Amino acid sequence: MKRFLAALMVVGGLLVAGWANATPVTWTIPATTMTSFIGTVTSGSISGTFVWDADTLTASNVNVTVVLNGTTTLITSAAPNYTQTSLIVFTNNVTSGQSTGWVRYTTLQNSGGTVPGVIVLAGLCNVSGGTCNSTDYGSANATLTGQLPSPSPSAVPTLSEWTQLLLALMAITIVGWHFHRERSY
Numbered sequence: 001m002k003r004f005l006a007a008l009m010v011v012g013g014l015l016v017a018g019w020a021n022a023t024p025v026t027w028t029i030p031a032t033t034m035t036s037f038i039g040t041v042t043s044g045s046i047s048g049t050f051v052w053d054a055d056t057l058t059a060s061n062v063n064v065t066v067v068l069n070g071t072t073t074l075i076t077s078a079a080p081n082y083t084q085t086s087l088i089v090f091t092n093n094v095t096s097g098q099s100t101g102w103v104r105y106t107t108l109q110n111s112g113g114t115v116p117g118v119i120v121l122a123g124l125c126n127v128s129g130g131t132c133n134s135t136d137y138g139s140a141n142a143t144l145t146g147q148l149p150s151p152s153p154s155a156v157p158t159l160s161e162w163t164q165l166l167l168a169l170m171a172i173t174i175v176g177w178h179f180h181r182e183r184s185y
Contacts, residue, residue, distance in 0.1 A: 024053035025112045025146040029064065029103065032120055034138025044068045044122045044138035046101045050078060050090070052146075054110045064090045066101045066122045068138070075101055091125070091132055100125055100132055103144075112146035 027050055034044035048064030059078035066073045075090040090101040102121040123137025 023110060023149060024051050024060070025108070025110055025148055026051050026061070027103075027108060027144050027146045029120060029142055029144055032140050032142040034122060035140045037138045039124075039136030041068055041122075041124060041136045041138045043070070046120050046122045046140075046142075048075070050088075050103075052088075052108050054108055059088055059090075062090055064101050066090075066092075068122055068124060089132065100134060102137075108144065108146065112148045114143060114145050116143040117141050118144045 029047050029049070031047040032045060034041070034046075037044070045067045046064065049061070050059045050064060051061040052059050062076050062078045064075040066075060073092050075092045077092075078088055078090045088103050090103075092100065100123055102119075102123070104119040108115060108118075118141065119139060120142045121137050121139040123134035125132035125134055126136070127133070
């Protein structure tokens with residue numbers, strides 16, 4: 001009986017493992033005016049959206065607008081920066097020294113919702129060795145909102161889900177057969 005319960009727990013783990021994956025969240029930066037300035041930046045703002053996967057620390061579908069000293073830049077790409085865990089930098093052509101936007105993402109999780117007090121920055125690149133080293137920027141606190149993607153209209157199992165279901169069914173069949181053989185002797 002103990003073996004049967006252990007096998008049942010393994011089968012349950014196989015079934016649950018496929019459905020417990022996290023989904024990246026679309027985060028919105030509301031139109032945020034910079035309130036603190038360093039260097040040559042005297043006015044600035046940042047707004048837009050990006051999809052953030054907190055499990056892999058990657059951003060995609062970036063659509064962020066940065067306005068610095070009256071110049072507007074649309075940023076469409078993103079890469080982690082610094083320690084790889086504390087900042088995300090949206091960079092528009094680092095080699096030309098154009099504007100960038102940063103968001104501290106340590107509190108952005110794959111559960112979405114509202115996160116107040118997220119530090120957002122917009123700055124100008126001082127390019128050194130292909131890296132954006134900004135000493136000219138403005139910063140502000142913003143309340144970011146994260147929206148989980150809408151569920152698909154019909155939940156058709158993927159190939160990996162079908163594989164897990166078949167493995168679970170095979171495991172249940174083997175356990176049942178084994179349990180039946182032990183009782184018949």
